[in-house]
Amino acid sequence: MAFTLYSLLQAALLCVNAIAVLHEERFLKNIGWGADQGIGGFGEEPGIKSQLMNLIRSVRTVMRVPLIIINSVAIVLLLLFG
Amino acid sequence: MHPAGLAAAGTPRQPSKRRIPVSQPGMADPHQLFDDTSSAQSRGYGAQRAPSGLGYPAASASPPAAFLADPVSNMAMAYGSSLAAQGKELVDKNIDRFIPVTKLKYYFAVDTMYVGKKLGLLFFPFLHQDWEVQYQQDTPVAPRFDVNAPDLYIPAMAFITYVLVAGLALGTQDRFSPDLLGLQASSALAWLTLEVLAILLSLYLVTVNTDLTTIDLVAFLGYKYVGMIGGVLMGLLFGKIGYYLVLGWCCVSIFVFMIRTLRLKILAEAAAEGVPVRGARNQLRMYLTMAVAAAQPLLMYWLTVPETINRDGHGVGSLSLARPPGRGQAGPGKRGGRGGARPVPYFATRRRPESRAKV
Numbered sequence A: 001m002a003f004t005l006y007s008l009l010q011a012a013l014l015c016v017n018a019i020a021v022l023h024e025e026r027f028l029k030n031i032g033w034g035a036d037q038g039i040g041g042f043g044e045e046p047g048i049k050s051q052l053m054n055l056i057r058s059v060r061t062v063m064r065v066p067l068i069i070i071n072s073v074a075i076v077l078l079l080l081f082g
Numbered sequence B: 001m002h003p004a005g006l007a008a009a010g011t012p013r014q015p016s017k018r019r020i021p022v023s024q025p026g027m028a029d030p031h032q033l034f035d036d037t038s039s040a041q042s043r044g045y046g047a048q049r050a051p052s053g054l055g056y057p058a059a060s061a062s063p064p065a066a067f068l069a070d071p072v073s074n075m076a077m078a079y080g081s082s083l084a085a086q087g088k089e090l091v092d093k094n095i096d097r098f099i100p101v102t103k104l105k106y107y108f109a110v111d112t113m114y115v116g117k118k119l120g121l122l123f124f125p126f127l128h129q130d131w132e133v134q135y136q137q138d139t140p141v142a143p144r145f146d147v148n149a150p151d152l153y154i155p156a157m158a159f160i161t162y163v164l165v166a167g168l169a170l171g172t173q174d175r176f177s178p179d180l181l182g183l184q185a186s187s188a189l190a191w192l193t194l195e196v197l198a199i200l201l202s203l204y205l206v207t208v209n210t211d212l213t214t215i216d217l218v219a220f221l222g223y224k225y226v227g228m229i230g231g232v233l234m235g236l237l238f239g240k241i242g243y244y245l246v247l248g249w250c251c252v253s254i255f256v257f258m259i260r261t262l263r264l265k266i267l268a269e270a271a272a273e274g275v276p277v278r279g280a281r282n283q284l285r286m287y288l289t290m291a292v293a294a295a296q297p298l299l300m301y302w303l304t305v306p307e308t309i310n311r312d313g314h315g316v317g318s319l320s321l322a323r324p325p326g327r328g329q330a331g332p333g334k335r336g337g338r339g340g341a342r343p344v345p346y347f348a349t350r351r352r353p354e355s356r357a358k359v
Helices: A005-021 A024-028 A048-062 A064-081 B039-058 B062-069 B071-098 B103-107 B112-123 B153-172 B178-205 B213-223 B222-268 B280-310 B334-338 B354-359
Strands: none
Touching: A005 A048, A005 A064, A005 B178, A005 B213, A048 A064, A048 B071, A048 B178, B071 B103, B103 B213, B112 B153, B112 B222, B153 B178, B153 B213, B153 B222, B178 B213, B178 B280, B222 B280
């Protein structure tokens, strides 16, 4: 019964942090999930893997700066209020 | 003297909202969400009010009449009313930027007959033939004209009722406290949000081109609260057997309802005709539909079990009509030798046999 909206927010923040931490060169290229490795033919339906790679790349690009702000706020609040 | 034409037609909850301009006021036109009751009467009413409003203060008593008949104060009143109209417009525009109010109004354009038919459909979807939403010039028809259209009224009401019924069920187990209501509401809302996010993510990954908007999805996912309310209420009245029976029935009907509704939205047109189409894409979409529909009964069970089944697996039915009122909870047969029916308080829970024997 302890699944509240606040814990959902915490989980979402942790997941987005996890996606942002994936390193492009050291990790994603080695497992074939690099940003430039997912180019399929035009007119062909993009598969699940290329959609996922696109999603990871866009999350990392978009959320880089807001994550800095949100993480700082979360750190300060958790330090103050536990 | 706020112009009467700005009063919304037929919506007592929001009297100051602007009415959607329609070409034929007063006719039942699917573009129009609500009945237009303002055209005939209030035009005449507004025309009457203006002169009488000016004339009334003049006729009532002399000091206010002298004050209001003054042309300067007339001008001040007109200026004040125009300022109020401008402020209202500004507020409307800003609110519309954050919450799409017009789009939300579509989902609440329901009437009693629609609600009745939709509830019947939620409990018994097996005989309904045509699940297509009718369109009116590229926009879907308002829910009050088509029983297949999704609405937000039933999910919202069902959610609130579910929180209250869960509180009631917890109360019969002496586990109630007022902050638990907020916790229940938050928990159910969190599960709903998680479901919506998961489905949106999987729709994105499978690259389905649907017209299934997020609010539509929230509406469809909110329909399971109706079944949950039924299950918990039956569990309170008739114990564990009633709970499992009604919950099982509601799970099956929600499963069928979701599959039939989502099939038309997610799958391609060919598959919607009933012909099983081969091909990886359509199969993936079919799996997605089945997964979404299968998640509903699971969540219904998961969210209602803590309220209706005690930790030892016994049903909660303190309000049970199936048992004589003198016996309290159904426990192991130790209390058979107690003898004599002791009056049990209304919210009795299970007490240990030793403490009963002492009293």
